[in-house]
Amino acid sequence: MPFGFLKSLLHKISGRSVNWEEIEDMLIQADLGPTMALDIVKSLKKRSSPPSSEDIMPVTRDHLAHLFPPIAPEWKPPIGRPYVALLVGVNGTGKTTSAAKLAYFLKQKGYSVLLVAADTFRAAAIEQLQTWGTRLGIEVIHSQYGSDAASLCYDAYNSAKGRGIQFLICDTAGRLHTKANLMQELSKVSRLLGKQDPEAPHQKLLVVDATTGVNGLVQAKEFHQLVGLTGIILTKLDGSGKGGIAVAISQQLGITPQFLGTGEKPTDFEGFNRERFVAEMI
Ligand SMILES: Nc1nc2c(ncn2[C@@H]2O[C@H](COP(=O)(O)OP(=O)(O)O)[C@@H](O)[C@H]2O)c(=O)[nH]1
Ligand SMILES: [Mg+2]
Missing domain, CATH: 3.40.50.300 (P-loop containing nucleotide triphosphate hydrolases)
Structure with missing residues (x-):
């Protein structure tokens, strides 16, 4: 599943300074939706200013982890009916x-x-x-x-x-x-x-x-x-x-x-x- 959007976006900005707007745009471009993008930016702002690209990955991961259950529930067929x-x-x-x-x-x-x-x-x-x-x-x-x-x-x-x-x-x-x-x-x-x-x-x-x-x-x-x-x-x-x-x-x-x-x-x-x-x- 090579869909690591953040890795490729981070690659683009590595080794140079970035601003908050740029990070926000980056997250929105990844289809995360504006709400999640803003939430992540808010957390990033608490950690460092100006933004550090090293923080983006762990903070995003953390936010996403709260959103999904660990695994999807296992399907159990009832007895006697499908x-x-x-x-x-x-x-x-x-x-x-x-x-x-x-x-x-x-x-x-x-x-x-x-x-x-x-x-x-x-x-x-x-x-x-x-x-x-x-x-x-x-x-x-x-x-x-x-x-x-x-x-x-x-x-x-x-x-x-x-x-x-x-x-x-x-x-x-x-x-x-x-x-x-x-x-x-x-x-x-x-x-x-x-x-x-x-x-x-x-x-x-x-x-x-x-x-x-x-x-x-x-x-x-x-x-x-x-x-x-x-x-x-x-x-x-x-x-x-x-x-x-x-x-x-x-x-x-x-x-x-x-x-x-x-x-x-x-x-x-x-x-x-x-x-x-x-x-x-x-
Ligand atoms: N690469 C890729 N193609 C897929 C995947 N799932 C479906 N497709 C392709 O998408 C096209 C449309 O799929 P189909 O099942 O007919 O879509 P439906 O109209 O929603 O029933 C077909 O050419 C499928 O082979 C997938 O996970 N990966
Ligand atoms: Mg079909």
Whole structure:
């Protein structure tokens, strides 16, 4: 995960004097959001004036450490019914890929898993998930394009429960808050699953592309308002993404990363670990 934004920024300013404004800009550029950037500057001011670039790293690390839990909670399937995860987000963030990786991650732990191709909207979305399913040896439940995603998830739940499957991972169509009908569909998916089990969907994870920048915060607010998010899957950390968006979302909404996507292979996926994340991020 070579996304150490702070190391590269510090490199730029090493060996010369810097001013507070410059440091603030640097932190904002890293997508940490203005609140966190100002908090860090405030702490730095208490330590030294003029600013010392050596202080930036430990102070930032300290601030970030307070924001995230040490690790994401482990998922435990209830007895006799499936644990349901719904993956949501805008187009192209990596929902389908992450659904497949997540299913594989759980399968590798010895659990039984079903994938649901609940993106019935975008052309080839069903085939994309089926290709993953074949490759990973995981069954994919699907219906026709244009069919109702909520009914599909409802039926998939019944099937999973009947067969004693432990995890149901539902991919969904990418959508923007401006598409009112698709947004309503998503809340219907969540509501119908909740009729089967008041605790389902147990996880409503926003898939966020780490290269998106601050726009990810807008997405998080919209989806949180709609379905009540329980976490984030932060993808494409192998690219130019800095991971700072996870900081902004955690600070503003209290929603923290549960998984990280670090490539296009099924194994390029890991459970969130604060120490590793912070160390690699900055
Ligand atoms: N490098 C990289 N690419 C990813 C990652 N996750 C997804 N992708 C790619 O991003 C593109 C969009 O992914 P997809 O799962 O179809 O996004 P969706 O529209 O949200 O379902 C695909 O080309 C994926 O291979 C990741 O962690 N790293
Ligand atoms: Mg998709």
